[in-house]
Amino acid sequence: MERDAPVRPVQQHRHNLALVTRLAARLGPVSRARLAQESGLTKSTVTQLTGELLDGGLLREIGTGRSGGPGRPANLLVLNSLGPAGIGLQIEADHVAGCLLDLTGRVRDRALRRADDLRGDPLRAVKAAEPVLRRLLNTANSTDNVVAGVAVGLPGRIRDATVVRAESLGWTETNLPWLLGDRLTALGAGGIPVTVAGSHQLAARAERWFDGEDGDVLVYVGGEDGLGAGVLVGGEVHAGARGAAGELGHVRVGGAEEPCVCGGRGCLDTVAGQSALLLAAGLDGPARSRLAGGESGLARLVRSGEPRALSATRRAAAALGEVLGGLVPALDPEVVVLGGHFPALGEDFLGAVEAALRARCPGSATRVRASRLPPDVVARAAATTVTDALIENPAAWFAE
Amino acid sequence: MERDAPVRPVQQHRHNLALVTRLAARLGPVSRARLAQESGLTKSTVTQLTGELLDGGLLREIGTGRSGGPGRPANLLVLNSLGPAGIGLQIEADHVAGCLLDLTGRVRDRALRRADDLRGDPLRAVKAAEPVLRRLLNTANSTDNVVAGVAVGLPGRIRDATVVRAESLGWTETNLPWLLGDRLTALGAGGIPVTVAGSHQLAARAERWFDGEDGDVLVYVGGEDGLGAGVLVGGEVHAGARGAAGELGHVRVGGAEEPCVCGGRGCLDTVAGQSALLLAAGLDGPARSRLAGGESGLARLVRSGEPRALSATRRAAAALGEVLGGLVPALDPEVVVLGGHFPALGEDFLGAVEAALRARCPGSATRVRASRLPPDVVARAAATTVTDALIENPAAWFAE
DNA sequence: TTCGATAGTCTAGTAGACGAACTAATTATC
DNA sequence: GATAATTAGTTCGTCTACTAGACTATCGAA
Numbered sequence: 001m002e003r004d005a006p007v008r009p010v011q012q013h014r015h016n017l018a019l020v021t022r023l024a025a026r027l028g029p030v031s032r033a034r035l036a037q038e039s040g041l042t043k044s045t046v047t048q049l050t051g052e053l054l055d056g057g058l059l060r061e062i063g064t065g066r067s068g069g070p071g072r073p074a075n076l077l078v079l080n081s082l083g084p085a086g087i088g089l090q091i092e093a094d095h096v097a098g099c100l101l102d103l104t105g106r107v108r109d110r111a112l113r114r115a116d117d118l119r120g121d122p123l124r125a126v127k128a129a130e131p132v133l134r135r136l137l138n139t140a141n142s143t144d145n146v147v148a149g150v151a152v153g154l155p156g157r158i159r160d161a162t163v164v165r166a167e168s169l170g171w172t173e174t175n176l177p178w179l180l181g182d183r184l185t186a187l188g189a190g191g192i193p194v195t196v197a198g199s200h201q202l203a204a205r206a207e208r209w210f211d212g213e214d215g216d217v218l219v220y221v222g223g224e225d226g227l228g229a230g231v232l233v234g235g236e237v238h239a240g241a242r243g244a245a246g247e248l249g250h251v252r253v254g255g256a257e258e259p260c261v262c263g264g265r266g267c268l269d270t271v272a273g274q275s276a277l278l279l280a281a282g283l284d285g286p287a288r289s290r291l292a293g294g295e296s297g298l299a300r301l302v303r304s305g306e307p308r309a310l311s312a313t314r315r316a317a318a319a320l321g322e323v324l325g326g327l328v329p330a331l332d333p334e335v336v337v338l339g340g341h342f343p344a345l346g347e348d349f350l351g352a353v354e355a356a357l358r359a360r361c362p363g364s365a366t367r368v369r370a371s372r373l374p375p376d377v378v379a380r381a382a383a384t385t386v387t388d389a390l391i392e393n394p395a396a397w398f399a400e
Numbered sequence: 401m402e403r404d405a406p407v408r409p410v411q412q413h414r415h416n417l418a419l420v421t422r423l424a425a426r427l428g429p430v431s432r433a434r435l436a437q438e439s440g441l442t443k444s445t446v447t448q449l450t451g452e453l454l455d456g457g458l459l460r461e462i463g464t465g466r467s468g469g470p471g472r473p474a475n476l477l478v479l480n481s482l483g484p485a486g487i488g489l490q491i492e493a494d495h496v497a498g499c500l501l502d503l504t505g506r507v508r509d510r511a512l513r514r515a516d517d518l519r520g521d522p523l524r525a526v527k528a529a530e531p532v533l534r535r536l537l538n539t540a541n542s543t544d545n546v547v548a549g550v551a552v553g554l555p556g557r558i559r560d561a562t563v564v565r566a567e568s569l570g571w572t573e574t575n576l577p578w579l580l581g582d583r584l585t586a587l588g589a590g591g592i593p594v595t596v597a598g599s600h601q602l603a604a605r606a607e608r609w610f611d612g613e614d615g616d617v618l619v620y621v622g623g624e625d626g627l628g629a630g631v632l633v634g635g636e637v638h639a640g641a642r643g644a645a646g647e648l649g650h651v652r653v654g655g656a657e658e659p660c661v662c663g664g665r666g667c668l669d670t671v672a673g674q675s676a677l678l679l680a681a682g683l684d685g686p687a688r689s690r691l692a693g694g695e696s697g698l699a700r701l702v703r704s705g706e707p708r709a710l711s712a713t714r715r716a717a718a719a720l721g722e723v724l725g726g727l728v729p730a731l732d733p734e735v736v737v738l739g740g741h742f743p744a745l746g747e748d749f750l751g752a753v754e755a756a757l758r759a760r761c762p763g764s765a766t767r768v769r770a771s772r773l774p775p776d777v778v779a780r781a782a783a784t785t786v787t788d789a790l791i792e793n794p795a796a797w798f799a800e
Numbered sequence: 801t802t803c804g805a806t807a808g809t810c811t812a813g814t815a816g817a818c819g820a821a822c823t824a825a826t827t828a829t830c
Numbered sequence: 831g832a833t834a835a836t837t838a839g840t841t842c843g844t845c846t847a848c849t850a851g852a853c854t855a856t857c858g859a860a
Contacts, residue, residue, distance in 0.1 A: 001401045006440045008817060009414040009846040015407040016848085033807055040406045042849055064807095064856090065600055072856040073807025122810065147604075198661075217641040219730070233633050240732020241617040242765055251729050252760050254654055264762055326726020329651050330631055333638025360652050362664055367643055393559070408848060409815040433838055442818055447840060462839095464825090471837025556810085636818035 014395040016041060019056060020049045021391050024077055027101075029062060031074030050077060056398045057083035057146075058103065058390065065224050068209040079103040084148035084397060086386025087136050090199065090379040091125050091154040093118055093168050097376055098132040099145075100139055101383035103390065108362035109139035112377070119170040122163075126179050130187070133180075137189050148397060149386035150184065152176060153378040155226060159243035163196060166250075167261075191218030195385065200246055206373055207337045209384075213332030219327065220371070221248065221320070222339035224274040231331065238350045249273070251326075253319040261329055268323055272316040274341040280312035292323045299346040321356020324368075328361045339371035414795040415443060417572035418436045418520050420449045422475055423459060423792050424530055425503075431463060431474030450477060456798045457483035458503065458548075458790065479503040484548035484797060486786025488534050490599065490779040491525050491554040491570050493518055497776055499784035500539055500547075503790065509539035510776070519570040524562075530587070533580075537589050547592055548797060550584065552576060553599040553778040555626060559643035561596060565647075567661075568626045595785065600646055602781035603639045604630030607737045610786075615734030619727065620771070621648065621720070622739035623741040624674040631731065649673070651726075653719040668723055672716040673743040680712035699746040717749050719755020724768075739771035 016039075023038050024030055036046040051170035051284040060080040064073040081102040088130055094117070111132040117123045133150070141146050147280045151330035154176075156166025159213035163174040178309075184192050218232040223257060231238040238245050249262075249269040249330045256266035258276070270276050283297060301309035335358060336357075338350065347370075354368040390397050401407060401415055416439075418693045423438050424430055453459040461472040464473040480532075481502040490497040495515060511532040518525045533550070540547050554576075558565025563574040577594035584592050604620035618632040629646035631638040638645050649662075649669040656666035657675070671678050683697060697735040703707035724736055738750065747770075753766040771777075790797050 001407075001415070003421065005449075006419060006817085007401075007412045009412070013411070015401065015608045016581075019406060022784065031807070041810065044810080044850080045406075046847055048847085069806080070804065070809075070858045073832060074807060129859090157833095161518075170462075189475045199624060217638075217645075225754070229730070233638055238617075238633055238731070241615045241734035242732055243734040244619075244764070247732075247763065248408050248729050250761075250763055251725075264765075273404070323726070323729075325651075326723070327730030329647060329648050329723075330727030330730055331638070332642055332645040332647075334641035362652070363647065363650055363662075364644070406848085409817085409846095413816060431838070443839065444819080444841080445817055469837080471828040472839075474838060655810085658840065 016045065017049055017052065017394045018392050020046060021053060021079075021394050022355055024053075024059060024080055025391050029065065029076040029078045031065065032067055035077070044382050049138055053394060055188075056394060057081055058145055066176045069396075071080050079391075081106060083106075083146065084387075085140055085145040086383040086389055086390075087133070087140075087147055087150045088150045088379040088381065088383025088386070089129055089132065089150065090356065090376070090382065091118070091129065091152060091169070096125065096128045096132050096378045098129070098136050099376065099379045100136045100145065101381055101387055102145060102381065103297070103387050105384070105387070107380065108143055108145065108207070109136055110144050110379075111135040119168075122169075122171050122176065124177060125169065126176075126183055129180065132185065133189075134187055137187060138153045141285065147189065148390055150193065150194045151382040152180065152196045153202040153382040153386045154196065155223060157200045157247065158198050159239070161196060164243060168223075197237075197382060197385060198230065198246070199378040200227070200228045200230035201239075202378050202385070203339055203371070204232045205237065205338075205379045205384070206381040207371060210373055211335075217333045218335055218337065219246075219324070219329060219331065219333045220337045221324070221342070222371075223249070224341050225269065225276075227269055227273055227328075227340065232316050233331070242372070248323055248327075252339075253268070255321065255400060268319055271300060271319040277312055277316050277341075279316070280308070282306075282308045289398060299344060299349075300337065302346065302348065313345060313349055314352060317352030318356045321353045322360055324353065325357040325360025325364075328357060328364045329368050332364070335364050335367045335369060337369055337371050341372070343370040343372075401694065414793065416445065417449055417452065417794045419793050420446060421431045421453060421479075422460060422762070424450075424453075425479055425791050429465065429476040429478045431465065431476060433474060435477070451694065452798070453794060456794060458797070459795050464685070469632075476779070479791075480782060481506060481508075482544045484787075484790055485540055486783040486790075487540075487547055487550045488779040488781065488783025488786070489529055489532065489552045490776070490782065491518070491529065491552060491569070493499065496525065496528045496532050497778045497779045499776065499783055500545065501780065501787055502545060503705050503787050505784070505787070507780065508543055511535040511538055512777075515682045522569075522571050522579060523575045525569065526576075526583055529580065530583055531582070533584065533589075534587055535615065536585060536777075547684070548790055549590055550580065550594045551689040551782035551785045552580065552594065552596045553598045553602040553782040555595065555623060555628065555645065557592055558596050559641050562685050563596060564643060567630065577675055580769035589634065596626070597637075597659040597782060597785065598630065598646070599629035600628045602630070602778050602785070603633045603739055603771070605784070606634055606777045607779040608635060609740075610773055613737075614737075617731060618718075618735055619724070619731065619733045620656065620737045620739055621724070621742070623773075624651070625669065625676075626740050627645075627669055627673060627740065629727075633731070652722050653722055656719065668719055671719040676731070677712055677741075679718050680708070680715070682706075699744060699749075701744065702748065713749055713783045714752060715743060717752030718756045721753045722760055723763075724753065725757040725760025726764050728764050730756065732764070733766050735767045735769060737769055739770050743772075 005295050032046045036043045054119045055244050065076040065078050081104045085102045095114045098111045099107050112133050113128050125224040157164045165172050176196050180194045200222045216235045218231040226356045227249045229248050252266045256271050258270040260267040431447045436443045439537050459477050465476040481504045485502045496513045498511045512534050513528050517529045557564045563573050576596050580594045600622045616635045620630040627649045629648050631646050650667040651665045656671050658670040660667040660670045
């Protein structure tokens with residue numbers, strides 16, 4: 001409900017529609033009676049609201065449920081897996097991944113397009129996204145899902161739906177919704193709204209929902225070469241005054257003097273970034289894509305006690321812990337989640353980061369844990385922004 | 401509007417009441433027609449709502465206004481300076497200050513009680529607060545103001561309306577609302593709700609409203625010996641997962657090894673805290689209370705080029721800048737405001753802090769400025785939480 | 801078969817915002 | 831000065847959407 005807007009009966013209705021839809025999503029198969037009880041609305045109102053949601057294709061009736069006691073058995077309602085759905089895309093320098101997510105949160109289809117190098121002209125990435133989109137749109141067509149929106153996650157700074165800067169892609173001031181919207185029209189799916197979000201921010205949201213223990217204040221650190229963080233405050237993404245919240249890659253760390261691509265020296269990226277870390281450990285060759293998964297060669301070297309690998313990871317952990325220790329007193333997050341290439345470095349790395357964090361910020365109760373989400377989180381989390389928006393404002397969907 | 405609660409016509413009414421009241425507060429003397437235009441409600445609704453607000457004593461009619469053109473002149477409405485008001489208290493180790501604030505934001509009365517040492521038993525502070533409260537309650541009585549609430553600001557960590565820990569006062573787990581409520585009953589003013597908030601958080605709120613240029617994300621750093629920060633995100637105080645957001649005093653800074661009262665070494669307090677700074681500069685004797693105002697003796701020494709004073713302030717600025725540079729990438733605040741004993745250190749100090757911040761966090765566009773608010777901000781900002789609550793929820797006041 | 805319990809629908813009632821017509825008070829114009 | 835134009839504010843009937851409570855439906859248990 002907008003704070004500075006008047007509330008009329010329509011807004012009241014919108015709010016209650018969203019309330020019921022949200023509860024239906026949270027409670028799974030649920031009776032109207034239960035929805036009335038949980039929402040605080042009356043049975044008659046719930047009948048009315050669920051009626052609209054059924055007509056609009058957001059809910060589905062799945063016959064009568066339990067008969068564990070006396071009384072008429074309930075007609076159970078669930079979110080409609082065949083109704084509106086969302087497409088999520090992840091754009092990285094070496095691939096475009098995508099998925100189609102229905103309202104219930106189930107992935108109906110995935111698509112992946114690898115590419116050598118998508119850096120430079122954004123149109124290159126848009127072109128690589130085209131077959132991914134085509135496949136997902138086709139799937140949606142064949143499963144009777146209507147695509148309600150396309151959300152894109154990419155490693156960069158976003159403001160006002162525009163990519164302000166995406167370092168690892170070489171983009172600046174790119175109006176991606178516009179470019180992709182064009183492509184969608186070419187694919188016969190014009191008019192579908194397109195949104196963009198930072199991949200770290202999306203991952204942070206995903207971590208929040210993944211682990212029920214994690215509170216409303218969470219920091220997710222991700223990235224391979226360009227490190228960055230997604231900051232959640234009150235369960236929502238905190239973008240910062242200029243959209244720069246979470247840009248950790250070029251924070252200077254103590255004792256580091258390596259030159260960085262940004263022109264400066266001693267940036268966190270040059271110590272804890274994946275390529276820099278591998279190089280320092282004596283492992284040259286290209287950095288592994290996060291798509292691979294599993295324990296890294298570096299982690300094996302560290303466990304075997306190889307001196308250069310040991311010292312490089314120790315230094316990376318110290319630097320990362322120092323930076324995290326700097327932001328913890330400002331945010332007091334419930335937890336800091338390490339993603340990107342960090343989980344593959346093993347438990348010891350995690351412990352070293354936490355130790356460095358505590359050394360800087362001894363009083364803090366913030367936990368540090370590794371991300372347990374699969375590498376395709378970003379596309380999936382992007383897709384959930386579409387389905388979440390549907391659940392949070394069903395009326396907007398009906399209007400369309 | 402609560403997210404998980406149903407919205408009925410009553411809530412709709414509450415929201416619109418608050419909307420109109422807020423606009424009346426923002427626009428000053430204003431006609432019903434203008435309120436209708438700005439709020440988006442119809443004239444008839446505004447008549448109805450303002451009628452209630454007039455009856456409830458939140459608004460007052462001040463006769464007809466301008467006649468700068470054709471048409472019937474407006475009957476102007478303003479917030480009622482004689483209606484409900486708020487009392488704000490500031491509790492520090494050496495004094496209790498208080499003020500009575502009416503709805504329009506005007507200070508109707510002030511009171512101050514100095515004391516040698518209020519540390520230790522919270523009852524000592526409560527006792528010192530009693531004459532302050534008595535005076536303010538008397539004033540309210542004589543000016544026909546009804547005290548709608550008492551809000552207390554103190555340097556400490558607050559959670560669930562309870563003081564978790566106030567280092568400079570020596571308090572732990574203190575239920576101040578309960579203690580003060582008791583005192584209020586003894587003063588014949590029982591039943592008035594009492595709230596507590598951290599003084600840095602309150603100061604941050606005040607800075608936000610003071611300078612229109614400052615955005616929704618702001619960090620205020622304050623304190624004399626125990627440094628701390630108030631963090632505003634989206635214009636609201638960010639407390640952190642455990643209420644520890646902004647606790648900067650015991651962050652370790654590079655190159656510092658002095659033992660701290662907390663048992664650790666190298667805390668920010670031991671380098672940039674007021675007493676520590678004076679000591680390092682060779683100025684012993686008690687630290688000046690912030691109530692004094694004006695340029696400090698230390699600032700004069702620095703300007704005259706006294707070596708110890710110079711090196712001590714340089715080191716303090718570097719340490720503070722380092723810590724601020726650590727939190728800036730997480731929050732991306734529009735501005736960092738330096739309060740406490742820092743403004744008295746002069747412009748050069750400010751510049752040195754900003755330089756140290758940039759050295760750590762080169763890409764940031766965050767500004768650093770000195771607080772321009774008077775030393776009694778905390779009591780006043782506390783009082784505004786009471787009046788703000790009235791403006792944000794007039795219906796709750798009518799109910800009482 | 802009947803009764804109690806629970807699910808869900810239906811209908812009248814109500815709160816509160818809207819809209820149009822109306823009154824009120826002023827300036828501009830003839 | 832009478833009258834028109836303009837803006838302020840009120841009144842009253844209408845509309846939307848939630849509530850309450852009666853009513854129907856469907857089950858288990860006696």
